[in-house]
Structures are given as C-alpha cells and as structure tokens.
Amino acid sequence: MTPNALVVGELHDGHLAASTLEVIGVARALAGGAVAGLVLGAGAKAAASEFGRFGVPEAYALDDPHLDAAPAGARAAPVAATAREVGASLLLTASTTAGRDLLGRLAVAWDAAVATGVTEATAFEGGVRVRRPVFGGRATETIRLEGSRVAIATRPHAFAAVAESPVPCVVHEVPAPVLSEAYTAPQRTGVAVTARGAGPSLTDASIVVSGGRGVRAPENFRLVEELAASLGAAVGASRAVTDAGWRPTSFQVGQTGRAVSPQLYIAVGISGAIQHIVGMVSSRVIVAINSDASAPIFRVADYGIVGDLFQIVPALTAEVRRVRGA
Ligand SMILES: Cc1cc2nc3c(=O)[nH]c(=O)nc-3n(C[C@H](O)[C@H](O)[C@H](O)COP(=O)(O)OP(=O)(O)OC[C@H]3O[C@@H](n4cnc5c(N)ncnc54)[C@H](O)[C@@H]3O)c2cc1C
Secondary structure (H helix, E strand, O other): OOOOEEEEOOEEOOEEOHHHHHHHHHHHHHHOOOEEEEEEOOOHHHHHHHHHHHOOOEEEEEOOOHHHHOOOHHHHHHHHHHHHHOOOOEEEEEOOHHHHHHHHHHHHHOOOEEEEEEOEEEEEOOEEEEEEEEOOOOEEEEEEEEOOOEEEEEOOOOOOOOOOOOOOOEEEEOOOOOOOHHHHOOOOOOOOOOOOOOOOOOOOOOEEEEEOHHHOOHHHHHHHHHHHHHHOOEEEEOHHHHHOOOOOHHHEEOOOOEOOOOOEEEEEOOOOOHHHHOOOOOOOEEEEEEOOOOOOHHHHOOEEEEOOHHHHHHHHHHHHHHHHOO
16 A cells, blocks of 8 residues: 555654644545654654554654754655655645644645645545635635645644554654754754643643633632633633733733634633734634623634623532532
C-alpha cells in the first residue's frame, strides 16, 4: 500500500500530542485510510510507533534534538523529502505555531497548495475543500486546494480525536538534514514556563472558564477557578482582569491574548468587547453569565444566563460537583 497522506505529528511530553490525534482522524477521512505518520525532534523514534495505536501502520522518525531549537525552516526539507518518499499527495499537521510555520515553508519546499487554521475539510476529485474562520471569526472562508500536493493545518479542537485502533507499526528512520548556518546560528537560550491556572493549558483545554471585571475583585476570581476546577477546565480572563493585575497576562483571551477554540467556553462577568470575542468566538458552545441582558457577549453566546454571577457561579459549581460525584 502506498500511503497518500502524511501526518506530521507533534510531541507533548514525549508522546503524540492530542492535536495530532485529531489530525490523524482528518487524514483517515480524507485519504481513505492510506496514511503514514512522521515525527521530528528529540524522542521522535520512541514516539513514532504510537501512530500504530491509532491505526497508522507506517511511521517515519527524525530523532534529532537540534530540530527542537532550530527555526521551522529546518524541518521543511526532511518533511518534504519524507512526503516524496511515501508518495503523499496530502500532508496534514496541527495548526499550532510550529504547524503554521512549517506549512508556510512547505508551500515552497514541497510546492504545495496550503491552508492553515482549517476547521472543516472534505475531499473532492483532484483536491480538498477546506473552511476556516477569518477576520477574527467574523466570517468563514471556503478554499479549494487543487493539485497533486495539498498541505493543511487543522485548528486544535475543531475535529474529534481518532479512536484507538491498534495495528502493528513499522518505523523508518529519516536521515538528519545537514543544516545551514541560517538554521544552526539561532539558538534557543531559554524557555520560560508561562504562568497558568491549575488544570489544562488554555490552548489545549476542551473547556475554558474565563472571568471578567464583573467579578469585581481579585479574591473573587476564585469563583471562576472553582467552576473551572469542577469541570476540569482551563482558566482564562478578559484584559480588564489582566490589566488590573488580578491574574497574569498569560490568562488573557482575545486579540492581544490567546485565541482559544474549546468545545465549551464559559464567560463569567465579561461584557464581550470585540477584542475579547475574536479570541473565543470559534469555541463550539459559548455560555455567558452576565447581569446585563444587553451585554454584547450574548450576541455570540449559545446559552445566556442573565443574573448575578455571585449567585449563579457557586450554584453552578455545586451542581457540577454533585453531578460528577465530586
Ligand atoms: C488594542 C486593544 C486590544 C485589546 N485586547 C483585548 C484582549 O485580548 N482581550 C480582552 O478581553 N480585551 C481586550 N481589550 C479590552 C476590551 O476592549 C475590553 O475593555 C475588555 O475586554 C473588557 O473586559 P471585561 O469584559 O472583563 O470588562 P467590562 O467591559 O467592564 O465588563 C464587565 C461585565 O461584567 C458584568 N457584570 C458586572 N457585575 C456582574 C455580576 N455581579 N454578575 C454578572 N455580570 C456582572 C457587566 O454587566 C459587564 O458586562 C483590548 C482593547 C484594545 C483597545
């Protein structure tokens, strides 16, 4: 069998990232099951065989720690070479910072039609039709990607993760590229771990609970955090909260903060300024809790609760805990 789709996976703590499992599902839907995997960087060889757990019988690994710190361009040549080797006509990865960088390079290195931030994808004879939010989520564009080489990056959480269906997986080693000075000269000199709430990270979480100025004081923000903890959610905030120093800027959702697209976004005491909306509007289900029925957040909310957050949020947290038996 010649694979005609190549999934470029990302690693998280030495294992395939959750976003990669979503990409595998898309690849199988588009390529009819003929899929190979590829991972690059430190630990790639050990992680590559995990593709087999998700029904991918063939994987490629470039186990080179230098690639972790090198600019994205360093990965483009080995990725393009692997795509050629497996005879792929379709390449998929997650639309993370690394994935978007890679696709820009592959447009040239693999001479491909590319699209990032993809939230829907369907195959047609001769290409793939994709949809993605644009203009901060205020519109959705549809693109036909035609040609013998198409590369797409799927937005994390936009697709379901593939279920486990173990098959034996053959892992091939990809030779390390000879990197030019342009790729070896920039050195990562440190990694500062971003301050974040307990629970999952904002960008990975499938549920996000964010608090705004409506919580009135930093000590009241625990109401937001308790609701988040009861749901196993990440904690976010509006800029009013981070500007006031109630929570670090790394919590901020919006135009000048993080863009998130969880399955469920709960906005607590957030008015819904456009700069906040653009960072969360592509969430699958949006719930807003606000005492002002005319607050703009209700225009994008699927469910709105008009009322005092100081009554609603503790009651909601208690009910979630009761239902979950916590
Ligand atoms: C260039 C630029 C970039 C920006 N980037 C961002 C960004 O990335 N992210 C961001 O969030 N903002 C951003 N902003 C700021 C944005 O314009 C808003 O000022 C900010 O989002 C407001 O935050 P808020 O909704 O928490 O506060 P407010 O607008 O003050 O809203 C508080 C809400 O709480 C409600 N409320 C009050 N008391 C209660 C209660 N007891 N129960 C329930 N509800 C209650 C009120 O009705 C109100 O709707 C940016 C602004 C600019 C100019």
